[in-house]
Amino acid sequence: MLESHHRLALIADLHGHIEILLPALELCHAEKVDALVFLGDLIDRADQADACVNALRDWRAYGVSGNHEAAMLAALAQGADLKLKPETIQFIRTLEPRLIAGDVCFLHDELEEPRADPLQKFFARETPRENGYRVLFVGHTHHRAARSDNGPLDVSHNITLDPNREYVINPGALVGGMFAIWDRAERVVRFKQVK
DSSP: OGGGOSEEEEEBOOTTOHHHHHHHHHHHHHTTOOEEEEOSOSOSSHHHHHHHHHHTTTSOEEEBOOHHHHHHHHHHHTTOOOOOOHHHHHHHHHOBSEEEETTEEEESOOOOSOOSOHHHHHHTSOOHHHHTOSEEEOOSSOSOEEEETTEEOOTTSOEEOOTTSOEEEEOOBGGGTEEEEEETTTTEEEEEEOO
């Protein structure tokens, strides 16, 4: 599934802001992205969900469930009438806790213990190999950050993934205009900003 795509947009924490999603999708089209991977919290409230899911109809879109999707599914399971279109409910139900493509794992938030500082939480993660992966792409913190098994990386530049290193990469929150494009063939993660 994901292995067949070469340029993946890595999008986290949109929180239902369609006005940011649409220009991000235009940039993805211009950058010849062939699939989108959502790292959780695509939606925030029920009144935003239909528009966000509808905007994805012409894309190959994959994703993981964030805490907001989990809350929405829990409300639906308890019989809440959120007035969502059936295709929106179906999309939310297809979201998994994690997606795996070889030695790469996509997830929303791996650590369950709370920490006051989101960056401290990010850098306290286990190394990817301890989890069985070489690369983890994560969201949730709303902070663009990356580290390898050698320590923090400069996210003001693209990151070329060395096949002998391990990485944890957060593209930042799209609600803040941040996302990334991972070119699998070139092994490069390019950080993007929507104005």
